[in-house]
Structures are given as C-alpha cells and as structure tokens.
Amino acid sequence: MNFYSRWVNKRIPNFDFIRLRYIAFVMTAVLVFGSIGSIVFKGFNYGIDFAGGILVEVHIEPKADLHFMRTTVEGLNLGEVSLQEFGTTGQDVMIRVQRQEGDEKAQMEALGKVKAALGQGYEYRRVEIVGPKVGDELKVDGALAVALAVLAIAAYVWFRFEWQFGVGALVAIFHDVIATFGLFSLTGMEFNLTAVAAILTIAGYSINDTVVMYDRVRENLRKFKTMSLYDVLNLSCNQTLARTILTVATVFITVMSLLLVGGDVLRTFSIAMLWGLIVGTFSSIYVGMPILLYFNLRTGKDEDGEGKPEAAAP
Amino acid sequence: MAQFPKWKIIVVLLVALAGIIWSAPSLMPRETTDRLPSWLQPVSLGLDLQGGSYLLLEVDTTYVVREHLNSLVESVRTTLRKEKVKYADLGTVGRDGVKVRLLEITDRDRIRPELRKLDTSAAFDMTDDGTVTWRYDEQALRGRINQAVDQSLEIVRRRIDEMGTREPSIQRQGVDRIVVQLPGVKDPDHIKSLLGKTAKLTFHMVDESTSPEEARAGRLPPGSMLLPAAENERGLPSAYVVKKKVEVGGDMLADSQATFQDGRPVVSFRFTTAGGKRFGEATKENVGHSLAIVLDEKVISAPRVNEPILGGSGIISGGFTVQQAKDLSLLLRAGALPAPLKVMEERTVGPDLGADSIKAGAIASGLGLILVVLFMVVIYGTLGWLANVALVLNLVLLTALMSVLGATLTLPGIAGVVLTMGMAVDANVLIYERMREESHSGRPLLSAVRAGFDRAFATILDANLTHLIAAALLYAFGTGPIKGFAVTLGIGIATSLFTATTVTRMMVHLWIAVRRPKALPL
Secondary structure, three states: OOHHHHHOOOOOOOOOOHHHHHHHHHHHHHHHHHHHHHHHHOOOEEOHHHHOEEEEEEEEOOOOOHHHHHHHHHOOOOOOEEEEEEOOOOOEEEEEEOOOOOOHHHHHHHHHHHHHHHOOOEEEEEEEEEOHHHHHHHHHHHHHHHHHHHHHHHHHHHHHOOHHHHHHHHHHHHHHHHHHHHHHHHHOOEEOHHHHHHHHHHHHHHHHHHHHHHHHHHHHHHHOOOOOHHHHHHHHHHHOHHHHHHHHHHHHHHHHHHHHHOOOOOHHHHHHHHHHHHHHHHHHHHOOOHHHHOOOOOOOHHHOOOOOOOOOOO | OOOOOHHHHHHHHHHHHHHHHHHHHHHOOHHHHHOOOOOOOOOEEOHHHHOEEEEEEEEOHHHHHHHHHHHHHHHHHHHHHHOOOOEEEEEEEOOOEEEEEEOOHHHHHHHHHHHHHHOOOOEEEEOOOOEEEEEOOHHHHHHHHHHHHHHHHHHHHHHHHHOOOOOOEEEEEOOOEEEEEEEOOOOOHHHHHHHOOOOOEEEEEEOOOOOHHHHHOOOOOOOEEEEEEOOOOOOOOOEEEEEOOOOEEHHHEEEEEEEEEOOEEEEEEEEOHHHHHHHHHHHHHOOOOEEEEEEOOEEEEOOEOOOOOOOOEEEEOOOOOHHHHHHHHHHHHHOOOOOOEEEEEEEEEOHHHHHHHHHHHHHHHHHHHHHHHHHHHHHHOHHHHHHHHHHHHHHHHHHHHHHHHOOEEOHHHHHHHHHHHHHHHHHHHHHHHHHHHHHHOOOOHHHHHHHHHHHHHHHHHHHHHHHHHHHHHHHHHOOHHHHHHHHHHHHHHHHHHHHHHHHHHHHHHHHHHHHOOOOOOO
C-alpha cells in the first residue's frame, strides 16, 4: 500500500460532470468566439518564419550597448526594426528587421547593411533570413498541416468508433486548436513554425484524452444496455477520472521542466503546451463528452437523462 | 508461471540489448565515436544543435527557359546564314516559342527539314506565308528545367566540396529548389557569394568597328553586344562592344588555378584538348585583335592577341585580389551554373548557441525524467518502478532507433523527447488504473492483471495512432527543426507502445511469479 492508493477511494468517484455542461458550453463559446474575435481583429504577431525578414542574435563582450545598437540599426532605414535584450547577462541582443520590399536579394542586402553598420566585436550566434516567397509558403504549409491533422484525426475516430464520435472528436480538437490560436493572438506571443508544432502536439495530446474516454463510453454502452446515455457519459468520465488526473500530472511535470530549464527557444512552445494541456483536458470532458448527448447514439428512451445517475457498476 | 512465453522474454531482452548497443554511441565523446564503424554511430544532431548553416536555393527557371529559347534562336540564325536564306523577324515568342519568317518562297521546302531537325522536342510548324515556329509544350520545358536543376545541384556540390566544408549535405527539394546544409559553418557569406555567381565564362572577339560610345547612342551592329567591364580600373574602358559569337566557352576548361604573374594575383587556366584546338584557331585568325574574357556578362579583360596561343592554356589578369583570384579559379574549376541561383532562406546557428541549446535540452530532459520517475513511484510503488524501467528502456530504444534510421535530433526534437516521457507513462497509467478497477470489482489477482492489460491495450492503440497522425502531418509539412520534432515524437510513440505494453506486461508477470503477492499493491 502506498500513499496514492490510500488516498484514492476504493470505489470510483461519482461526480455529475454532465450536469455542468451548460456552464461548460458558455465557457467553450467564450473561448472559441473570443479566440476567433482576437484572430480576426488583432491577428497574429507573425515571427520571421511566416512574415519573412531578418532575425539576428548577437553576443557582445563585455556588455551590449543597446542604445548605440538601436540608433545604428534604426538609422539604416530598413523599416520596422526591433532590438531586444534577452538572457540574464546583458550580453545577448535579438535584432529583428522587417521583411524588405523587393525580392530575396533585398533581404540579404539588408543583413549586409546591419552587419556593416554594427562593425566589429559582435558574435553572430544566430542569423535567420526568410524571403517573402518562403514565408508565404510556410504559412500555407502550416495552415494545411493543422487543418489536415484535425480532419485526419477525426476521420480515424470516425473509422474506429462511429460517426458521432468522429464529430465529437472533430469539435473537441477544433476547440483546442482555435483556443491555442487565440492564445497566440491575444498574448501577442510570436507565432512561428514552433507554434504550429505546439498546436499539432496539443491536438495529438487532446485527442489522446478524448479517445480514452470514448473508448470507455463505447464499452459502457455495450455493457449497460439499459443505462441512459447521460449516465453512461458520467460513468465513463468518472471511471477515467483517476487516469485523467495522473496523466495531466505527468505531462504537466514534463512541460514544466521544459518551461523552467529548457531555454529561451522552447519557451513559447512550453507555454503553448501548458495552455493546451488545460484546454485539451477541459475539452475532452466538457466538449467531447456532452456533444454525444445530442446525437442519437442510442435509439429510444435515453435521449435525455437529467435524473440521478444509477448506481455505477459494482 | 506459464502465462508469459519464454520466447517473448528472449525477444524483449534481445530488443533491449540491441537498444543499449545502438544508443550507447550517443553518450560517448566524439573522439570515441569517430573510431566506431559506420553502422554504429551516435544520433546526428540538427544544425540548430551542432551549429551550422542552412541555405535554401532556388534555380531561376525562367532564365533556364529563356536561355533555351535563345540558344535555339542562335542555331536558327547560324543555319539560315550558312544556307544563305533570307529571313526576318527572328526571335522568341511568348514564354515557350521561337519564330522566324522566311522571305523567299523558293527557300521554304529546301530548308524545312534542316530547320525541323534543330530541335525535335519542339512542335514545328510552317505556315503559307513562310512563318516558321517552334513551340515547346509544358513537358519539354519541364524536362529542360529538371535537367538544369540537376546540373545546378552538381555544380553547387562541386563548389562546396572545393571549399573543403565538413560533411555538407546538398539535396534537391521539389521542382526548382536545392537545400544546402553546412554543419559547422559560422558565416555563410562567402559561400553565399560563391553560390550567387553563375560563373559563365566565354571568350569573344572585341568588335573593333565601333566604340562603346557609338553603341550607347544606339548604333550597335547586329551580332554584337555592349558589355560592361567587371571592374572600373583607371585607364581602362568601362564597357566593351564584343561579338555575340562565342569563340570558346568555359565548359571547355580542364583546370584552373590561382597564381601570380609579376607579383600580381592572376588566374591560370588550361583547356581540354578540343577547347585548346578551338582557342588556338580563334587566336590564329585574330592576331592583332582584342579578345574579351567575359564572366557573367561582364568583361574581365580584353587583352590583344599578339600571337596564336596553341598550348591550350592561358592567364586571366584583371586586377584581382588574392581572394578574388582564388574564388574565380574555384568557380572555373567547378563549372558554370546553368542558371542563376537565389538564396530564398538562410538559417545559421553559431556553435555556442547550439551548445547552449544542447545543455538546456539535456537539463530539461534530465529534470523531466527524474520528476516523472519519482511521481510514478509515489503513485504506484513497486508497479511504478516497473513502469520506470519501461520508460528508461523507451528512451534507450528511441535513441537507438533514431541513430539506426539516421534521423536528426533537433532542439524541438528534444522537446519531443521530454513530452514523450510524459505521454509514455500514460499507457502505464491506463493499464494500472484498469487493473485496479478490475481488481476492485472482485476479480482475482491474475485475472485482474490480464484484464487490465487486455482492455487497456485497445485504448492505448487508438490513442497512440491518432497521436501518430498528428506527428506524420507535422513531418510532411514541417521543415528543418520541426521535422526533427515530428520524427522524435513519432518514433517515441511507436517505442512507447512496445515498452508500455509488452515490456511492462513481462515485468509485471515476472514480478508476480517471483514475489507471489496476495493482492495488487494498488
């Protein structure tokens, strides 16, 4: 016997998850429409991958003279430029220069100007130049990847379960993907290829959760032929609750390790993953499950089932 | 206990052993792994971790097509002149055709087969008014472009090899792109400038019947062209009028070296036998005239031919610096690009940043591993330890598979590894929770264990396959580091399926056989 088994009740919990579905629907609506609103009206802070342009990370010993660097680079007339100190030593500066008018050559020339203007003594730790054509292509590829992933996952669920589950999964992942897009839009976090990777990982994680519950719903539908759908859903949520909590905990642990010590490059990714963990778990219980209530999963009497759940299986 | 067959135990042990063997090099220092055979190497690191430069190049396909059309125009001109046919309006039409009008009816039938033969890949047509057209269809042009991109790839490879870069990777991507990856290259500016030059070298006679000033005023004789000088040196003209006809081309060069003449850097060159012969003839016919050495439509120099040059070799002097002479000789050795290349995307990471990323990634993975291991022990006790053994084996197999498959570990890939740890134990959690349930519903120990594994397996399979779909699409559409992330995630999902089910099952059964517990410690 250990700590956990003493703490966990011998019987499965008996929460009425589905009762709270209307509150959950409101939250879902706020999340989804809030996200869409932000995406439409505020848009994204596109990183270099999608916007094109130049990103340079320089290291200066003993210390960066940010003021000098800023006036120098801004004096080059390259459009919007931003300089930002990062790290803790004050020796690292990130320089971003917007996408230059004209073709790929113009971008290269702009980098040459920046390097020439700053002069000697700078160590270029990272240089990224993305031409306008590539940026546009990456945007299309990223959007395509997300859209196809959502559809393919839903199709798989449809194939393995029934169409109702496929639709439920589709809505649940859509919810998570939109909410994560919304996070990027609202916070103004840089939206780049890594963000797309985060979104797809979140979709994968969230569907994992949803599938585990759907599996249980399917099993219970077969096992308890007379139980109302409402109760079946509740029972399934409760039966998988311990697993949900434990898995959220382990993934949370690993994401936190990435966030805290994984370095600057992975920071945005980790924040997005953390957010995805929350909305993904929420959507598995409160989007994926109650939506099944509105499909004719079973013909007959269990269309509604506001009554008390029956005693769970022994 | 006969429930877990012996052969399965042996298979699991063999797989584990293979995993340890193939993952071991990844933990060894570079000096050690350098001496290992090629089939036993550490996981290769992406450019974002080891430092290096990634360049995405695009071949100018419109140039390829234009050049192709122009060369047909020139052959038509030569043929018609040779046959003394009067013609007009010779030139290209649109983006895919060449046209000429024959002025005299009598010539038409005589010249027709000759003209058709010039390029059989084009659709040939002659109308009643004597207009001849050659038109290329999409496929013919695509074939030409394909050939040009393949050639470019070869030239890029030769140029980069000449520069002595360590383990460069040069690959074609899509229709007209070339991806160049240069590990360890800190500053790709020099390489970029070399790749940015077409390096098409040609020798033309200078048209001495006119002057650049006349030509600028619009009086340019047909068959001649006005070209700028490469460098504006004092006392030398800034432009030259040269004959369009190419006496000898750079494709006939056999070798080229940077050297010194009178203490100044120059480039020496040597023709192939055929090239040497043509060069000899050209110089013999034009003693006393100027021969322009043209590189990428710019005149490097136009020395006077004092005597026929029959040795098949020569020297280009053009006020070079040592570096310029070296670069030019390298370009001439490697050959000319069939079309200009454009750098579409560049990503360079310095070695220090890469090392920092590896360090941060290693710390995050270590921390994640320790925390997950502790968590599983706190929650599941003995069974938690078994899950942890499976987890570590999962990491071992992941590393081994990545090196066997030649997959690349990137920084996002490390994030994939860390996430895999969190998600891999999910399978164990599913199994254990199911076992607990089955046991609480009154099943005896062994039956509960079996039901736990069996029932959880379908769930685990579904959950992992859907996850794999996301990873596959990420791989298909991602680039560079993101592809690396997808690979680690995908392999991690596959290996965790094996470790969490088969391996854990084996261990649980062995544990029950040895310890004979009365109840599950759940």
